[in-house]
Amino acid sequence: MAIIDILTSVALAASSTMTASISPQETSVPTFRPFGVAQDASPSALGCKPIQGIEPGATGQYACTSLPDGNDLFDQYVLAYVRGMGICNVVAVSRYIDDDQRGTTTRQVYHEAATLLATEFGPADEKVDHVVTAKFGKDGMFRDAVIAQERQVFEQWDNLSGKFQNAQSASVTISGSEDWGLAVYSIFRFAHNDACLSNLEQQTGLSGDE
Numbered sequence: 001m002a003i004i005d006i007l008t009s010v011a012l013a014a015s016s017t018m019t020a021s022i023s024p025q026e027t028s029v030p031t032f033r034p035f036g037v038a039q040d041a042s043p044s045a046l047g048c049k050p051i052q053g054i055e056p057g058a059t060g061q062y063a064c065t066s067l068p069d070g071n072d073l074f075d076q077y078v079l080a081y082v083r084g085m086g087i088c089n090v091v092a093v094s095r096y097i098d099d100d101q102r103g104t105t106t107r108q109v110y111h112e113a114a115t116l117l118a119t120e121f122g123p124a125d126e127k128v129d130h131v132v133t134a135k136f137g138k139d140g141m142f143r144d145a146v147i148a149q150e151r152q153v154f155e156q157w158d159n160l161s162g163k164f165q166n167a168q169s170a171s172v173t174i175s176g177s178e179d180w181g182l183a184v185y186s187i188f189r190f191a192h193n194d195a196c197l198s199n200l201e202q203q204t205g206l207s208g209d210e
Helices: 002-012 104-121 139-147 193-204
Strands: 060-064 076-082 086-093 126-131 151-157 167-177 181-190
Touching: 060 193, 076 193, 086 193, 104 151, 104 167, 104 181, 139 151, 139 167, 139 181, 167 193, 181 193
Parallel strands: none
Antiparallel strands: 060 076, 076 086, 086 181, 126 151, 151 167, 167 181
């Protein structure tokens, strides 16, 4: 499934997160519920289907076509879930776009997704939009550069525990597939996401935001 193949490169574009903790005095801080999803929610109760043949309720990844407070900008959501720990993160994926080489349409979708996060979280802590090698140095090669993972485009919001309970970080990035085209990924990480994903890897063999 193309979405599973691409999530590894998304993790590389947003790998500098730090685990956040919630102190007792922060009870007035709103609860973090990306797209209406609570950290202790059951993916199956949300109507999400298990990926890779796991049984409903088991540790693994779950795909959803909708969520309680979903956004029309996204076509699919993927939840990383560990039984006994809850949901590690929520990944929202736009439609895949058979875009031109400049990534014109994808960049417009990216701007909309980044604006949504900035409206909720404020200015991003980090912004990256650069070419790693001279081979893809022109915007006219943007699509090929993203698919080849030679170009990184992302914004990231860190240390969200000061604004929300049970929150760690969020990011938005562009990724791509030779067969599927370009897509925009928005990732919302609950507190202790790193420990949660470590358990996911131990139990399933998946790693990072894969």
